[in-house]
Amino acid sequence: MLKVTNLTKTYGNSDRKSVDNLSLELKPGEVFGFLGPNGAGKSTTIKSVVGILPYEQGTIEICGLDVKKNPIECKKNIGYVPDNHALFERLTGREYVNHVANLYNVPKEKMEEISSYYLKLFQLEHAFDNQISSYSHGMKQKICVIGVLIHEPKLWILDEPLTGLDPQSVYQLKQAMRNHALKGNTVFFSSHILDVVENLCDRVCIIKKGQLQGVFDLQELKETNQSLEKLFMNIIEE
Amino acid sequence: MAQVFKLLRLQIDNKYDFFKKTKKKSFKSFGGYAVIFILLYIIVFYLARMMINYLTIQINREFLSIMFSVTQAILLVFGMSSVLKNLYMSKDNELLIVFPVTFNQLYLSKILILYISELIFNLVYVTPILLAIGTIGLNAGTLGIEYFLGVFIMLPILPILPLAVAVIISIPSMYIIKFFRKHQLIASVFILVIVACVFVVYMKIVPTITGAFNIADKQLETGFKVNYAIKRIGAKIPMYFWLVPAFQMFSKIYTLFILLAASLALFLICTIVIRPFYKNIVLINNESTQIKGRKKNFKTRTQFGELLITQFRLLFRSSNYIFEYLLFPILMPIITVIYDQMLFSIVVNQMGKALIVASHVLVIAIIAFITNAISSTAISRDGGMTYFIKSSPVTYYKQTLVKIVFNAIITFAAILLTIVMCLILKIASTDVIILSGLVVFIMSIGHICQSYDWDLRNPILKWYDSNEITTLSKNTTKSIVLGLAIALMMFGVLALLYHNLTLGFLILLGIAIVYSICRIYLLYYRINHYYNKMEI
Numbered sequence: 001m002l003k004v005t006n007l008t009k010t011y012g013n014s015d016r017k018s019v020d021n022l023s024l025e026l027k028p029g030e031v032f033g034f035l036g037p038n039g040a041g042k043s044t045t046i047k048s049v050v051g052i053l054p055y056e057q058g059t060i061e062i063c064g065l066d067v068k069k070n071p072i073e074c075k076k077n078i079g080y081v082p083d084n085h086a087l088f089e090r091l092t093g094r095e096y097v098n099h100v101a102n103l104y105n106v107p108k109e110k111m112e113e114i115s116s117y118y119l120k121l122f123q124l125e126h127a128f129d130n131q132i133s134s135y136s137h138g139m140k141q142k143i144c145v146i147g148v149l150i151h152e153p154k155l156w157i158l159d160e161p162l163t164g165l166d167p168q169s170v171y172q173l174k175q176a177m178r179n180h181a182l183k184g185n186t187v188f189f190s191s192h193i194l195d196v197v198e199n200l201c202d203r204v205c206i207i208k209k210g211q212l213q214g215v216f217d218l219q220e221l222k223e224t225n226q227s228l229e230k231l232f233m234n235i236i237e238e
Numbered sequence: 239m240a241q242v243f244k245l246l247r248l249q250i251d252n253k254y255d256f257f258k259k260t261k262k263k264s265f266k267s268f269g270g271y272a273v274i275f276i277l278l279y280i281i282v283f284y285l286a287r288m289m290i291n292y293l294t295i296q297i298n299r300e301f302l303s304i305m306f307s308v309t310q311a312i313l314l315v316f317g318m319s320s321v322l323k324n325l326y327m328s329k330d331n332e333l334l335i336v337f338p339v340t341f342n343q344l345y346l347s348k349i350l351i352l353y354i355s356e357l358i359f360n361l362v363y364v365t366p367i368l369l370a371i372g373t374i375g376l377n378a379g380t381l382g383i384e385y386f387l388g389v390f391i392m393l394p395i396l397p398i399l400p401l402a403v404a405v406i407i408s409i410p411s412m413y414i415i416k417f418f419r420k421h422q423l424i425a426s427v428f429i430l431v432i433v434a435c436v437f438v439v440y441m442k443i444v445p446t447i448t449g450a451f452n453i454a455d456k457q458l459e460t461g462f463k464v465n466y467a468i469k470r471i472g473a474k475i476p477m478y479f480w481l482v483p484a485f486q487m488f489s490k491i492y493t494l495f496i497l498l499a500a501s502l503a504l505f506l507i508c509t510i511v512i513r514p515f516y517k518n519i520v521l522i523n524n525e526s527t528q529i530k531g532r533k534k535n536f537k538t539r540t541q542f543g544e545l546l547i548t549q550f551r552l553l554f555r556s557s558n559y560i561f562e563y564l565l566f567p568i569l570m571p572i573i574t575v576i577y578d579q580m581l582f583s584i585v586v587n588q589m590g591k592a593l594i595v596a597s598h599v600l601v602i603a604i605i606a607f608i609t610n611a612i613s614s615t616a617i618s619r620d621g622g623m624t625y626f627i628k629s630s631p632v633t634y635y636k637q638t639l640v641k642i643v644f645n646a647i648i649t650f651a652a653i654l655l656t657i658v659m660c661l662i663l664k665i666a667s668t669d670v671i672i673l674s675g676l677v678v679f680i681m682s683i684g685h686i687c688q689s690y691d692w693d694l695r696n697p698i699l700k701w702y703d704s705n706e707i708t709t710l711s712k713n714t715t716k717s718i719v720l721g722l723a724i725a726l727m728m729f730g731v732l733a734l735l736y737h738n739l740t741l742g743f744l745i746l747l748g749i750a751i752v753y754s755i756c757r758i759y760l761l762y763y764r765i766n767h768y769y770n771k772m773e774i
Contacts, residue, residue, distance in 0.1 A: 011773065050629040054770050075631040086622030088548065090555035095548075098536050102544035103630050111536040129533045131555075 001155055001186040002026040002049065007058035009044055009210075018044040020210035022058070026155075026188055031181045033197040033204035034190040037236055041210040042190040043083065046159050049188075050080040062155055076104065079153030083160040085140050089133040093124070093143045096132060097150055104151035111150060118146045122172050138169045145176065156180055158189035162196060174200055198228040206235050241339050245347035250354065252330070271362045279366035287374050293461040297375040299486065300472025303479040305371060309364045310400050310478070316359050317397070317404030318411070320352055325405075325516065326412050341517045348516075349405075349509055356397035365393065381486065388485035391494065398501035402508045409515050429560060433568055541632050545640040552619075563612045567652030570605040571659040577601050578665040592736030598666065599674045599746075600729040602656060606678050607721025609649050613689040614717035616641040617697040617772075624699050624774045634769040638690065638761065645686045653679050673743045677750055681724060684754035687761045689717035694764070699774045 002024070009019040019041040026032050036042050047053040049060055051071055060067040062074040088096055094115075101111045119125045122142040127135060132143060141161065148156065156177070162170050177187045177200065191197050197204060198218060205215045213235045221228060254267060295301065325348050334344055368389045375381030418425035473479055481497060483490045539547065553559050578601075581594045620627055627637060657675040661668060692713040728746055735742035 047625075050625075052625050052628045053773060072631045072633060075629055078629065080625070080629050082622075082625045084622045084625070086625065088552060088623060090552050091548070094534060094536070095551065099544055099548050100630075101536070102539045103541055103632055105541075108536050108538050111538075115536075 001028050001063060002188060003059075003061040004045070004049065005059045005061075007045065007048060007055060007060065009041075009048055009053065009055040011044075017210050019048065019055070019207075022207065022210070022212050024205060024212070024215070026186050028154075028186055029181055029184050030202040031177055031187040031200055032189075033201035034188060034207070035192075035194070035197065035204055035232060036190075036207040040207045042207065043159055044210075045207070046080075046157055046188075046190060050078055050157060051075055076151075077154045079148035079151065079156045081141070081144050081148050081156075081158040081161055083163065085137065085144070087132050087140055087144060090131060092131050093128045093135070093146075096143060097147050100147040101150045106151050114150050114152065115146060118142075118149060118176065121176060122146070122169075137164050138166055141165060142169065142172075145173065149176070149180070152183075152185075154185050156185060156187045158187070160190055160192070162191055162193055170196070194229045194232060204228065206232060208236060241343045242347045242350070245334060245337075245339060245344060246350050248334075249330070249347065249351045253351070253355070254358075271358070275362050275366050278363065279370050282367050282370035283373060286370060290374055290378075293464050295461070295468065296465055297371065297378060297380045298469075298472075299479065299482045300469045302371075302482045302485060303472040303475050304468060305368070306478040306481065307475050309367060310396070312364060313356060313360060313397055313400035314404055316363075317352070317356055317401045318407060320355050320359075321401075321404045321408040322411060322415070324348060324352055324355070325408065342513065345509075345513055345516050352405075353397065353401060356401050357394060360397045361393060364396070365389065385485045388494070392485075395494070395498045395501060398505050399497075402501065402505040405505075405508045405512050409512060436569075436572065542636060542640060545632070545637065546644060549640065549644040563609070564648070566605050567609045567648050570602065570609075570652040571656040573605065574598070574601050574656050575659050575663060575665060578660065579663070582665055589736045592739055592742075593733055595666065595670055595674070595739060596729045596732035596736075598670070599678065599732060600725050602653065602674055603678045603681070603725035603728050604722065606649050606653060606682050607685055607725055608718060609652060610645060610682055610685045610689055610721060611714050611717045612648065613641065613645045613686045614693050614713040615711060616645070616690050617693045618699065618711060618713070621700060622774075624697075624772070628769070628772070628774075634765045635762070638694075638765050642683075642686055642690060645690075646683060649682045649686070650679055653682075670739070673747075677728070677743060677746045680747065680750035680754055681728070684750065684757040685717070685721055685724060687754070687757035688720065689713070691757070691761050691764065692716055694761075694768045694772075697772065699772070 003026075004022060004024040007019050007022045008017055010017050022041070022045060034042050034045070044053060048055045049062075049067070051067060051074070063077050065074050065077075067074045088099070091099065097115055098111065106114075115128075119128055122145070124139060124142050124146070127139060132140060135143065141164075145161075158177075161173060165173065174196065177189070181187050181202075201218055203215060203217050206213045216228075216231065218228065221231065289295065290297070331344075335341070369386070372381055372385045372389065375385065376383075418428070477497075481493050484494045553563065578598055581597055617624070653675045657671055660666065660671045665671065693711075696713060698711055698713075727749075731746055731749075732739065732742040735745070
């Protein structure tokens with residue numbers, strides 16, 4: 001689904017590599033956690049994958065297509081929830097979702113069907129026709145998620161999606177992520193909340209100073225009685 | 239008080255570059271203001287001298303009374319905008335209030351920064367006007383050196399009264415703004431009604447004015463009428479009429495002190511009265527207002543159509559953007575027709591006629607090019623949403639085309655409306671009106687592309703900021719300066735070819751086509767490169 005090979009990214013005139021020779025491969029149907037301390041290069045990697053940031057070296061393939069060679073086809077397969085909670089705030093929730101859907105050429109019936117499913121899941125029906133500027137942080141995050149899922153992306157990428165959400169919203173979002181993966185899609189998300197990652201993900205990877213420290217199967221960790229938290233701390237403190 | 243000054247210093251450093259560590263920045267800041275001061279003085283001096291000499295206007299007590307009232311009105315308008323932006327709507331309220339300071343200390347620091355802004359505005363933009371008129375009066379022997387001394391003595395006093403009034407008006411204004419934010423349809427209707435009213439008033443007043451002041455046929459009579467009008471109006475503005483002798487020959491100098499005392503008293507009363515409202519409004523302003531839209535069904539559109547509609551929605555739902563980007567195109571037909579009616583009523587020779595046509599083109603071009611500044615923030619306006627623009631499956635060419643078409647529609651609509659109005663009112667010959675509009679529109683295409691190109695190469699993007707752009711960016715300044723230069727070039731070509739205006743228009747058409755094709759090509763060639771390079 002997603003294949004990153006030897007990705008290297010340096011910002012502007014900086015000498016430091018934000019992402020250094022990173023390689024990853026994500027399979028269909030899995031929820032994949034992306035872990036690392038602040039400044040490790042998680043957001044930079046994600047932004048490179050979704051086409052926001054240019055990168056100097058390496059290749060990124062989505063559904064077998066090279067991001068640099070087929071940017072539009074790749075973007076059609078991605079849904080991205082950023083960590084900045086930015087939205088077109090002067091649109092209503094419905095207008096925003098409609099806007100995204102039209103950019104992805106989603107038929108009207110699909111818009112109705114998918115939006116009503118997620119509006120119900122996120123309990124957002126009452127505010128769907130209100131302007132986004134009046135939404136709370138959690139509501140903005142939810143409308144962003146609906147916008148992203150309206151075209152049923154094969155690869156759903158979320159950058160720190162749980163920050164600032166109440167327990168109910170966290171639960172709803174986790175449910176949505178799990179359901180999306182069950183349909184054969186891939187969910188790739190970065191987070192600092194190790195408990196959630198441990199419960200939700202099939203596999204995780206940990207990066208530090210832009211370099212991959214390892215990819216771990218959480219089922220295997222459980223079977224060997226290792227906690228993700230301990231593993232993470234050992235790697236980071238090394 | 240120490241806390242107040244710390245807050246004040248923080249806000250000054252944030253707003254101005256005066257005390258920056260690098261001398262270059264401080265020097266640039268002071269230098270910029272000095273250039274504006276000198277340019278304004280020169281422009282006002284020459285324009286006012288031409289008008290005053292031509293109509294033999296007397297710089298007397300009544301004239302000065304009107305002049306002070308007008309400059310006070312300018313200060314009031316600026317003060318209103320500053321009070322709303324800095325006192326209530328400023329994002330730094332949320333940041334500053336979490337410091338260990340009381341609301342009163344924050345409020346006092348805000349009032350002081352408002353006074354400093356008003357003082358700088360008065361010094362840079364109003365004082366050159368007063369000095370230019372003073373110089374004309376000095377040369378004519380109607381004003382003495384004491385006028386200039388009076389102006390400098392009044393420099394810190396003149397901003398107080400407009401600021402006090404602005405602070406009072408700001409309270410109901412904030413409630414009205416809050417109402418309009420909640421009911422945006424009413425806000426749009428309100429703006430349209432205001433524009434319609436201006437238009438109706440204009441239709442009634444302009445014929446009277448142009449009829450009464452026919453400078454072409456009756457120069458002496460017009461001069462007499464203007465002087466008579468000044469005498470009548472000036473004497474009816476009691477406060478300033480009463481103040482002027484202090485500037486004329488230092489007689490009744492006590493009036494300056496009375497004004498100072500009265501202004502300070504009013505200012506103190508205002509600030510004390512307003513203080514409780516400030517806390518209330520700031521807290522209300524930070525709360526999110528539930529803005530209900532109409533319940534609609536989903537609609538399928540092409541990518542191009544969807545992006546274009548969203549551009550219009552985002553523009554029409556922001557009072558800031560409506561004011562910044564739609565005011566000039568809305569006013570273009572009115573300003574052009576008023577200006578034209580005055581100029582075309584003058585009976586002049588062939589060169590004069592050509593100059594009037596050139597002026598007609600100049601006015602339309604200036605307004606059109608100011609409108610084109612929309613494109614100088616086309617990328618920056620997306621702010622934090624740039625992630626969406628870059629990650630959505632729409633080619634950068636299409637996204638660029640949408641933004642250029644969006645700007646072109648607004649500019650074109652304004653030019654078309656101006657052409658129609660000029661044709662209806664028979665301002666000039668049909669070919670002149672249509673050719674002027676056509677040339678300006680074609681030139682606009684190139685100007686829009688160039689403005690967009692500047693923003694594409696150097697956008698102001700903040701990952702965590704989805705607020706509207708409220709400050710003038712460097713790209714906007716560059717776009718407006720370029721627009722003014724092109725407009726002057728167009729005026730120059732027509733003025734130089736006064737004996738053959740058709741040739742002048744053909745040359746301008748040629749320049750416009752070549753310029754636009756070049757800018758479209760350069761933009762097309764660079765789009766992918768700069769979009770890919772853009773980091774947020």
